[in-house]
Amino acid sequence: MIFLNILNRIFGPKKPLSRQDIDALKSGQSTTHELDSKLANSEFDRNAMEGWKSTSGKTSKEMSNLDQKMDQFVHNENTKGGNSKGMALSFALFSAAMIAIIAFTYQGNKAVETKPVETQIVANERTQANNKSSTIDQLSPIQLEKQITSKELMVNQEKSDNSKQSNISVDQNLEQDVLEKEQIELTDDHQLKLPIQSSGKIPNASPSNLVHKSAKEVYIAGLKNVDYRAYRNRPMTKKPDLNIGVPASKSSKEEEDKFTSAKSHEITYINYLTTASNNFKNRRYKLALKHYLNIIETYPDDVNANFYGGLCYFNLGEFDQALKLLKQSYSLQYGNFKQEAEWFSARAYLEQNKVSTAKNLLIKIKKQEGFYSKQAEELLKEI
Numbered sequence: 545m546i547f548l549n550i551l552n553r554i555f556g557p558k559k560p561l562s563r564q565d566i567d568a569l570k571s572g573q574s575t576t577h578e579l580d581s582k583l584a585n586s587e588f589d590r591n592a593m594e595g596w597k598s599t600s601g602k603t604s605k606e607m608s609n610l611d612q613k614m615d616q617f618v619h620n621e622n623t624k625g626g627n628s629k630g631m632a633l634s635f636a637l638f639s640a641a642m643i644a645i646i647a648f649t650y651q652g653n654k655a656v657e658t659k660p661v662e663t664q665i666v667a668n669e670r671t672q673a674n675n676k677s678s679t680i681d682q683l684s685p686i687q688l689e690k691q692i693t694s695k696e697l698m699v700n701q702e703k704s705d706n707s708k709q710s711n712i713s714v715d716q717n718l719e720q721d722v723l724e725k726e727q728i729e730l731t732d733d734h735q736l737k738l739p740i741q742s743s744g745k746i747p748n749a750s751p752s753n754l755v756h757k758s759a760k761e762v763y764i765a766g767l768k769n770v771d772y773r774a775y776r777n778r779p780m781t782k783k784p785d786l787n788i789g790v791p792a793s794k795s796s797k798e799e800e801d802k803f804t805s806a807k808s809h810e811i812t813y814i815n816y817l818t819t820a821s822n823n824f825k826n827r828r829y830k831l832a833l834k835h836y837l838n839i840i841e842t843y844p845d846d847v848n849a850n851f852y853g854g855l856c857y858f859n860l861g862e863f864d865q866a867l868k869l870l871k872q873s874y875s876l877q878y879g880n881f882k883q884e885a886e887w888f889s890a891r892a893y894l895e896q897n898k899v900s901t902a903k904n905l906l907i908k909i910k911k912q913e914g915f916y917s918k919q920a921e922e923l924l925k926e927i
Contacts, residue, residue: 676837680830683860690895691859692888694825698766700915701884756879764814765821769848770880776813776843817848829856840869847873851881855888863892883909887916890923899927 685691762771820835836853839846854869870889874882886909893902909920 677834680833680860683830683862685829685859686861686895691827692855692891693827694765694767697768697855697884701768756874756876756882758880759878761880762814764818765825767821767825767852768880769817769821770878772817772846772848773814820849820852824852824856827859829859832856833860845872845875847875847878847881851885854885858888858892858895863896866892883912883914883916887919890920894927903927 760771762769762773816835817839820832820839823829823832823835833853833856836849836856839849840853843849850869851873854866854873857863857866857869867889870885870892873885874880886905890902890905890909893899893905903924906920906924910917910924
């Protein structure tokens with residue numbers, strides 16, 4: 545144990561030179577020899593001791609200024625640490641507030657995006673309708689002698705003697721009713737929402753693999769139409785023209801709804817069809833076409849709209865579109881327009897210089913020995 549203590553005193557760690565050692569040396573209470581073991585380990589301490597020997601005051605006095613500065617520095621660091629904590633807390637609160645604001649803003653925007661905006665939807669539909677209407681307005685009619693007019697149709701369309709008088713009276717009643725209530729022949733009200741078609745079937749329209757059946761007919765403006773009144777009798781709401789805007793005095797959403805509702809009124813399918821028929825009769829083919837296309841959007845299989853819409857396209861020189869609608873204007877259940885559709889399709893092919901296709905169709909019409917058989921035979925001789 546004694547040996548270990550000796551080794552520790554020789555080789556163990558030495559304490560650094562302290563202020564007390566310096567004061568003891570300067571006061572004579574200690575000698576340089578006693579401090580040699582401490583000074584031997586540090587050149588810095590040896591140099592410091594040489595400096596302190598030249599001074600007369602105690603180390604506490606000589607170092608007072610430095611001690612004050614050190615105390616002030618430590619105090620400032622502690623104060624700064626407190627401020628840092630405060631700043632950290634403030635930053636944390638600020639970050640939490642910003643996150644909350646962003647979250648609420650996101651939720652609000654999401655709610656706005658998912659909430660259906662009726663006026664915007666209607667406005668978009670109006671824009672699409674206006675684009676379609678603009679395209680139709682740019683079309684030009686073909687030569688009058690080549691047009692398929694209502695006069696030609698009324699002469700050619702077959703009517704049974706038993707239903708002729710009753711059909712005429714229906715025609716007059718319908719026209720008078722629409723003229724009084726809608727002023728249909730002067731207004732462009734093709735932007736109507738049509739009712740959903742029921743699943744009912746027209747009487748005498750049972751399907752057959754061989755024979756095209758004819759459904760009940762009604763004559764409107766002198767033109768033959770399939771009578772859908774028993775199956776499309778729910779009223780349609782006519783929307784106001786959104787392009788006119790809402791008065792400044794009615795800028796709020798509630799007032800806008802009242803303004804829109806006040807200008808809305810109902811119109812039946814048959815009245816709407818009568819509007820289109822009168823436009824066709826008066827050779828307003830562009831306006832009539834807009835009405836027929838609007839019907840087709842709701843009732844793609846509506847034979848009335850497909851047939852007369854096809855004739856409108858024919859008269860406006862759009863023969864591809866005319867052929868497309870004419871092909872959709874008859875079926876096994878509703879064969880009322882089959883003969884007319886095939887005849888006018890043959891004429892459309894001739895206008896396109898598709899002579900071979902037209903001939904084949906005319907030969908078919910001739911063999912059917914229907915109303916247009918003789919006309920088809922005569923036309924075959926000319927081409």
